[in-house]
Amino acid sequence: MSPVAQTSTSAGTFALQLEIDSDTLASCVACGMCLPHCPTYRVTGEESASPRGRIALMRDVAERGEADAAFVEFMDACIQCRGCETACPAGVQYGHMMEVTREALASQTHYQPRLRRLAYRALGMPRLLGAGSRLLALAQRLGVLGAARLLSRIGRFRSLGTAVGALPRVPLRQRRLVPSGNDVWLFTGCVMDAWMRDTHRAVQSVIEATGAGVALPPPRAACCGSLHTHAGLGTDARRLARRVIAALPGDAPILVDSAGCGAAMKEYGHLLGTPEAHRFAERVHDVHEWLAARVDLLPAGAPIALDIGGPVTGGPVTGDAAQRPRVAVQDPCHLRHVQQAHLPVRAVLDRYVDVVELDDDGLCCGAGGAYSQQHPDIANAVRERKVAAIERSGAGVVASANPGCSLHLRAAGLDARHPLEIVAEHLSGDGGAGV
Amino acid sequence: MVPEADTAADAALLGDLRGVVGDRARDNDFERGLYSRDGSIEGSLPAIVCLPETAAEVAEIVGVCRRHSRPFLARGSGTGLAGGAVPVGRPVVVATAKMDRIIEVDVDNRVAWVEPGVLNLDLSRALTPLGFHFAPDPSSQQVCSLGGNIANNSGGPHCLAYGVTTAHIAALEVVLPSGETTMLGGVDAEPPGLDLRGLFVGSEGTMGIATKAAVRLTPNAPSVRTLLLDFDDVSEGSAAVSAIIAAGLVPSALEMMDQRAIEIVEAFAHAGYPTEAAAVLLVELDGLPGGVSAGVEIIREVAEQYHAGHVRVAADDAERALLWKGRKNAFGAVARIKPDYYLHDTVVPRSRLTEVLDQVYRIADAYDLIAVNVFHAGDGNLHPILAFDRREPGVDERVKAAGRDIVAASIAAGGVLSGEHGIGLEKRDYMGMLFSAHDMYTQDLVRETFDPDGFANPLKVIPSGSRCSDSFHQHVPEGAWV
Numbered sequence: 001m002s003p004v005a006q007t008s009t010s011a012g013t014f015a016l017q018l019e020i021d022s023d024t025l026a027s028c029v030a031c032g033m034c035l036p037h038c039p040t041y042r043v044t045g046e047e048s049a050s051p052r053g054r055i056a057l058m059r060d061v062a063e064r065g066e067a068d069a070a071f072v073e074f075m076d077a078c079i080q081c082r083g084c085e086t087a088c089p090a091g092v093q094y095g096h097m098m099e100v101t102r103e104a105l106a107s108q109t110h111y112q113p114r115l116r117r118l119a120y121r122a123l124g125m126p127r128l129l130g131a132g133s134r135l136l137a138l139a140q141r142l143g144v145l146g147a148a149r150l151l152s153r154i155g156r157f158r159s160l161g162t163a164v165g166a167l168p169r170v171p172l173r174q175r176r177l178v179p180s181g182n183d184v185w186l187f188t189g190c191v192m193d194a195w196m197r198d199t200h201r202a203v204q205s206v207i208e209a210t211g212a213g214v215a216l217p218p219p220r221a222a223c224c225g226s227l228h229t230h231a232g233l234g235t236d237a238r239r240l241a242r243r244v245i246a247a248l249p250g251d252a253p254i255l256v257d258s259a260g261c262g263a264a265m266k267e268y269g270h271l272l273g274t275p276e277a278h279r280f281a282e283r284v285h286d287v288h289e290w291l292a293a294r295v296d297l298l299p300a301g302a303p304i305a306l307d308i309g310g311p312v313t314g315g316p317v318t319g320d321a322a323q324r325p326r327v328a329v330q331d332p333c334h335l336r337h338v339q340q341a342h343l344p345v346r347a348v349l350d351r352y353v354d355v356v357e358l359d360d361d362g363l364c365c366g367a368g369g370a371y372s373q374q375h376p377d378i379a380n381a382v383r384e385r386k387v388a389a390i391e392r393s394g395a396g397v398v399a400s401a402n403p404g405c406s407l408h409l410r411a412a413g414l415d416a417r418h419p420l421e422i423v424a425e426h427l428s429g430d431g432g433a434g435v
Numbered sequence: 436m437v438p439e440a441d442t443a444a445d446a447a448l449l450g451d452l453r454g455v456v457g458d459r460a461r462d463n464d465f466e467r468g469l470y471s472r473d474g475s476i477e478g479s480l481p482a483i484v485c486l487p488e489t490a491a492e493v494a495e496i497v498g499v500c501r502r503h504s505r506p507f508l509a510r511g512s513g514t515g516l517a518g519g520a521v522p523v524g525r526p527v528v529v530a531t532a533k534m535d536r537i538i539e540v541d542v543d544n545r546v547a548w549v550e551p552g553v554l555n556l557d558l559s560r561a562l563t564p565l566g567f568h569f570a571p572d573p574s575s576q577q578v579c580s581l582g583g584n585i586a587n588n589s590g591g592p593h594c595l596a597y598g599v600t601t602a603h604i605a606a607l608e609v610v611l612p613s614g615e616t617t618m619l620g621g622v623d624a625e626p627p628g629l630d631l632r633g634l635f636v637g638s639e640g641t642m643g644i645a646t647k648a649a650v651r652l653t654p655n656a657p658s659v660r661t662l663l664l665d666f667d668d669v670s671e672g673s674a675a676v677s678a679i680i681a682a683g684l685v686p687s688a689l690e691m692m693d694q695r696a697i698e699i700v701e702a703f704a705h706a707g708y709p710t711e712a713a714a715v716l717l718v719e720l721d722g723l724p725g726g727v728s729a730g731v732e733i734i735r736e737v738a739e740q741y742h743a744g745h746v747r748v749a750a751d752d753a754e755r756a757l758l759w760k761g762r763k764n765a766f767g768a769v770a771r772i773k774p775d776y777y778l779h780d781t782v783v784p785r786s787r788l789t790e791v792l793d794q795v796y797r798i799a800d801a802y803d804l805i806a807v808n809v810f811h812a813g814d815g816n817l818h819p820i821l822a823f824d825r826r827e828p829g830v831d832e833r834v835k836a837a838g839r840d841i842v843a844a845s846i847a848a849g850g851v852l853s854g855e856h857g858i859g860l861e862k863r864d865y866m867g868m869l870f871s872a873h874d875m876y877t878q879d880l881v882r883e884t885f886d887p888d889g890f891a892n893p894l895k896v897i898p899s900g901s902r903c904s905d906s907f908h909q910h911v912p913e914g915a916w917v
Contacts, residue, residue, distance in 0.1 A: 022826070023774075026774035026826065027770055028774075029766075029767060029769070029770045029774060029775060029776060030472060031474055031514065031575070031767035032474055032513060032575065033575070033577065033764060033767050035512060035578045036554055036556070036557070036578050044533075045486065045530070045532030045533040046486065046530075046533075047466070047513070047530075048465065048466055048469055056468065057469070060465070060468060068465075070463055070465055071465065074465070087577075089703050089764035089765070089766070089767030089768035089770070090703075090767050090768060090769075090770030090771060091702075091770075091771060092770070359560065
């Protein structure tokens, strides 16, 4: 199986204006240090699936003003994890180059088909998303998703059908979150609020345990636009960003418990280029960053073991250490490589559990927002490496501060939880309950 | 040999290669472009790129190439700095990146059998739980492949004490240019016959393609200390290098960086390198704890004697890793000054380091280029980097001329052409500066024994005028060829 295109012909070319300035394109010296940190290169061993290769292709297309289907496929196969940026000795801004490329493709070609554009747009409509999610939940329970498999056989619905068939189990009913003050905003987002509100509930309880009151955003702040940026739908992304900024006024810090959303919101300044957007971005924090600075305010952990269904051994059995469960930390790429905020997760978790590091240099897990739905073959091959690293660690539970990564890892049978769900269990004394 | 594009011949060749590797034989313009370069500044389009997954496929690919009289060239991670993996003469590129299995770790014999696409650092990481590592550690260690290390007989900071790649390869399964597969060397202490393994290591792909290797495992040292010494004066730094060796120490690594290098490395690594210093020495000692502690004291004495500003001893593994992260990413980090770099690799006698460094700066000034120096000081292996922007008109010629002058200066000081990066394309035409025509003729005879028709990585290493030369304008040094 080869996930990248095999041939292109000169007949199939089309015009493409790629507006990346030549200094930016020239900033890559092709040293190759990014290759081992690129998940798609790791599983394919192909230059066309590497950051160095993709930049060379962008340079080529920018110079020639035309591209072909192979180029689209090579660009589309990037997970946009930005692990290459952390590894790059030259500080090449690969992520932004890829965003410009995707936006050029989306605005000048049929890169994003109409159905998919509509699906992205629905993310910014909480009521529609909620209703759709309930319908999906119902369909999942009634077992009618066989229809999706049928859909996936019809050419133009193939990607939609495959995506729907691969979705995680969605809750039928969710309790409302109740605001408790105005000290901080807790950003709730789109899909995460529709499918994983209990994670927000756990996060809120941990924030409140520090004595802070939590404000909840109005429906207008329903979606950060990160998936839109990654899909090249820049106009939609900028519209959503402006909406979020307008919906969260004041000076209160904005805490985000989804690494992907947090990374996107911290880049609003770059996305919109206005002073207001830059000021807003300054207020955005990953919730672990904010908590790590206040970790002393959190109650000490009760010496109880999580029901982790795996070995709790690994150290001398003395005192509390024997009781502390071992939790592997999976760093979401947009927390580690974009926000550089992966260490605070450890600072918070370390108070309650034995943090176990993975030995894979923070390589992507393959989730990539909507990527795992759109490129299941590569996403699963990438995930196999992560699953192997987690198994080598010997930890029974893996903490992931991004909902997309959690879902992707759970689909491989792992016990993946949000770090603050683990903390919340300790705070409530409910350490044995599991998720 | 098909120097010019021959569509019909390429199509027939592609058909046969598809029969071996299916859609892993590529001829689209994009991908041929991606495999046209390595980490050097040269480039040339291959006819076809093949991505084999097994040794059997490699042998079949070579067989197909023979039937079509088409040269071939092995490529690992494409990080080489001398153009060794640049496909000249429209060859078939055989990219081994998909062959990345560690087949077996044999602790009893202290070897691991690996495929050529295994990354150097991946192997050492996999060996860590067993208490071993693979000793050669090029700066590109995290990405370079073992196949590439074998081809170039690669070095690295820790080769000062442990020896370069050839000291760590016990046996090699190779596909010869004839298409036959054979085993060179062996895991036994003294394999019988000529050391053909030793001949193959460092032959830069001109004698065939390694498809499997038995690499030696080196036990991890019980104690490691890493020190950083800074100097106000480059010459005192290089004098300290000689003094450390003269004091009887063989540090596992002894690296030097000049001020420009320190600045760019610090901007990337944030390791606390002293950006105001004229030069720093990065010294690593390993071994039994008592010996290491004694070594640290000797280095402190040398530091004092040569007026080092500070002696920073890394407190823990994290600090050590940070210091090395800076050193090992220095080349790529040069892009922070200019988008292109030309990295040289010469060796000079340690005692003449200061003098040759001075010349390097003068040569760079004369050609209006920026020189950055990061190098393996312990074995006198210089790595002058010329930073430039290839979009400036005429800069290519200045860079190449400066490079040639640097090589000439090194050789005049009693040095050699290359320490570890290989000759490849970049230094092929400088061979005559070091070797006589007779030397080169003899080297070519050896190569011809393996590859009589010149199919394996043609036009590399030896400036041959007799074959394969039409597609590439080369400058044979006067009188170099008989």
